[in-house]
Amino acid sequence: MGSTAAWTLPREPTSTATLRRLGVSRKSIATQARRGSLVQLRQGVYLAAGAWPEDRRAQQLILAKAEVAANPEAVISHQSAALAWELPSPDVDGWTDLPVSITLPATGGYRSSRGATGVHHVARLPAGHVCRDESGYLLTSLARTAVDLAAVRPLPEALVILDGAARRLCQGFVTTPRRSDFTNPAFMAQTKEQLLGAAHLCRHSGLAAAIGLSEPCRESAAESLSAGHFHCAGLPTPIFQAAIRTPIGVFYPDCLWPELRVIGECDGAVKYTDPNAYLREKQREQALRDQGYLVVRWLAREILTSPAVVVERVGRALDC
Structure with a gap:
């Protein structure tokens, strides 16, 4: 489309490069931003002002998606993935007060960094450790997310994350979970197997003891x-x-x-x-x-x- 043509403001974080490919001029982007119709989430990434949520959790997820828009090879991970999976946090303030987090492929020549827009990890992510959310964004799997976060926490805090992941995994085994499902020996064994498998591939063997203590029946x-x-x-x-x-x-x-x-x-x-x-x-x-x-x-x-x-x-x- 031409620089003066009407265009639909993005409802998902969208990079300047993507908007330019769609025919939107830099001048038009600047005009909409100046009018307040377009929000700049980070350098080079925009969102329609009407799509900016009021909920703090949703805001953090939007900012994580903005990092992916700026780094197309990235996967939403760590605390940002924990928000997506609704994993419990061992901290008073929860995950929302932490910087957004993405993981970049170890084969891309990237370096881990911490900047104004969030934390960039670099790691190997096997296919089984990545999935897509309802909007199609890549994020680390439930088990991988839990392992990434629990690996840097002492046992009491790590258990909060691992229990939460185990409970979510159990919920995925049945259509309508019952209380008894969270103490089902077969389900419990499967949850621990998935968590141990993720820990093994990430070389976090020290998590084995904490995973062994995890129980999906714990409710908070x-x-x-x-x-x-x-x-x-x-x-x-x-x-x-x-x-x-x-x-x-x-x-x-x-x-x-x-x-x-x-x-x-x-x-x-x-x-x-x-x-x-x-x-x-x-x-x-x-x-x-x-x-x-x-x-x-x-x-x-x-x-x-x-x-x-x-x-x-x-x-x-x-x-x-």
Whole structure:
């Protein structure tokens, strides 16, 4: 199209070179940017202003796609891929406050770098470690993403990522996952096999122990973090999400030490919009106490910011 012709503003991050190939002049690009109709995501990459999302997660994914637009051989990876896969983060701020991340092929003569637009990794990505999102962008597979991120974290934090990946992998084995699917021995073995395979190809053999501890049944980052800290402290390993029958129903506590009849519960920052929710929680806990269980509780923020306090509290309950 000519320089004065009307053109459709891009709804996906698009490079200047691509726009030029479509017949859009540099002057027209500059005009639309000056009017505020076109947003410059990074040098040489643009997006229609109306396509810029309000959600912080979606914004980060758009910026990762902008890096791919500027580096066509790139694959969205690490924390940016974790956002795409909705993997839990072991950090207070989550993945959205980290720079966007891409991986470039090891055979392209690229060098790893960290700049204003994000982090560029250079690595070998076998075909099985790459897939496409719904928009067609390349990103690292779920297992590869988890391994890349967990490899540079200590055990409690790595377990958050690995548990989250294991849970997502389990969800992919069935159409409608049930609670029992996350403790299915065959499914658990398959998730660990995929994670171990990715770790082996990436030469992250040190992750084998952490992968061995991963369990898809753990339902939150705080629960996984707790499991990691308990393991590191040498506390007895609990059963996670085990069924306990009471006169008022079946409950699935976060942690259960059956021989010691101790239950551990990690409480998130839940706002009870239902006025009866707090009462039901107290009834649930009393039903467990009536069954002869000692219930010990801690907050999600406590295990994140003061894990030694939680470990000591649980250790007292276990008489360790």
